[in-house]
Amino acid sequence: GLPDQVTIYEVGPRDGLQNESAIVDLAVKVEFINRLVDAGLTTVETTSFVHPKWVPQLADAAELLATLELPSAVRAPVLVPNERGLDRALEAGVREIAIFASATETFAAKNLNSTLDDQFAMFAPTVERALAAGLTIRGYVSMCYGDPWEGDVPIDQVVKVGARLVDLGCRELSLGDTIGVATPGQVISLIEAFGKAGVGVDKLAVHFHDTYGQALANTLTALREGVTTVDSSAGGLGGCPYAESATGNLATEDLVWQLDGLGIETGVNLEKLVATSVWMADKLGKPSASRVVQALAG
Ligand code: HMG
Numbered sequence: 582g583l584p585d586q587v588t589i590y591e592v593g594p595r596d597g598l599q600n601e602s603a604i605v606d607l608a609v610k611v612e613f614i615n616r617l618v619d620a621g622l623t624t625v626e627t628t629s630f631v632h633p634k635w636v637p638q639l640a641d642a643a644e645l646l647a648t649l650e651l652p653s654a655v656r657a658p659v660l661v662p663n664e665r666g667l668d669r670a671l672e673a674g675v676r677e678i679a680i681f682a683s684a685t686e687t688f689a690a691k692n693l694n695s696t697l698d699d700q701f702a703m704f705a706p707t708v709e710r711a712l713a714a715g716l717t718i719r720g721y722v723s724m725c726y727g728d729p730w731e732g733d734v735p736i737d738q739v740v741k742v743g744a745r746l747v748d749l750g751c752r753e754l755s756l757g758d759t760i761g762v763a764t765p766g767q768v769i770s771l772i773e774a775f776g777k778a779g780v781g782v783d784k785l786a787v788h789f790h791d792t793y794g795q796a797l798a799n800t801l802t803a804l805r806e807g808v809t810t811v812d813s814s815a816g817g818l819g820g821c822p823y824a825e826s827a828t829g830n831l832a833t834e835d836l837v838w839q840l841d842g843l844g845i846e847t848g849v850n851l852e853k854l855v856a857t858s859v860w861m862a863d864k865l866g867k868p869s870a871s872r873v874v875q876a877l878a879g
């Protein structure tokens with residue numbers, strides 16, 4: 582069966598803008614986030630408290646959060662890799678964070694300057710302090726279905742990384758197809774493997790990049806498996822600067838079109854969302870990658 586309702590976890594301002602070669606003005610970021618909220622998105626990942634030299638696109642995180650005035654019902658998580666990032670996030674008054682782990686050795690080195698094992702030494706005190714401060718914590722696992730340097734990733738390795746994040750205290754686990762190579766059979770296998778390891782679908786979110794055009798098929802597959810939280814990015818912006826061949830995320834408009842058609846509630850006003858992505862595409866100087874944006878705005 583399919584769920585009656587899906588929570589869309591919007592990552593455009595973070596996953597989207599971290600990958601733009603141009604640094605977007607603070608005022609544009611603020612308007613982007615306000616427009617996403619006005620379009621009905623209730624969970625918006627706004628920015629990252631990573632090292633500003635690693636991701637200069639989001640170096641204005643503190644200033645952004647000081648400027649934003651979001652309704653209190655809106656969840657506005659931010660990425661935090663380590664204790665230094667947590668300090669900065671707490672100072673900015675953040676209530677919700679996401680840590681991000683790698684399922685592979687190579688990506689742990691490239692994205693976190695760490696190893697598969699050592700990344701947990703960075704996360705453990707971060708999560709412990711965040712929980713003590715009353716924050717809600719999501720854990721991402723990247724390279725769940727394939728890695729550009731290592732190729733296939735053993736499913737046991739992915740599950741081990743994810744289960745460790747849950748054991749640390751992550752309330753939700755987002756399974757990242759960082760480079761967009763997954764196909765639906767893999768999605769079923771991974772969700773089932775997590776279930777066998779004691780991590781049920783109620784704890785899982787899915788995060789697909791759309792490099793090979795499989796993101797919607799993979800998402801529908803995950804929904805049929807019982808997942809009810811889906812990550813997506815307005816206009817299909819996104820990618821990871823430290824992951825070779827990563828392209829944009831599943832576009833939120835494409836997701837909403839599918840869910841609307843299935844009669845699944847999202848609370849999102851598609852017209853307002855499309856207008857937001859058209860506006861953003863103009864600011865970025867290139868057309869949106871979303872098929873639904875192209876179809877409705879073309
Ligand atoms: P490092 O260089 O090993 O850091 O980077 P370090 O711990 O050795 O510290 C070096 C210096 O950096 C120190 O300063 C620290 O204070 C400072 P110094 O004492 O030399 O003056 N520092 C910081 N400053 C500000 N904020 C911080 C911070 N941390 C240390 N948070 C580090 C390690 C993890 C920081 C670095 O590798 C990093 O920032 N990586 C982030 C990369 C990133 O953001 N990637 C994109 C997000 S992940 C993604 O997109 C995937 C996802 O979408 C899911 C999917 O698609 O799969 C989530």
Ligand code: MG
Nearest residue numbers: 596757759820
């Ligand atoms: Mg991503």
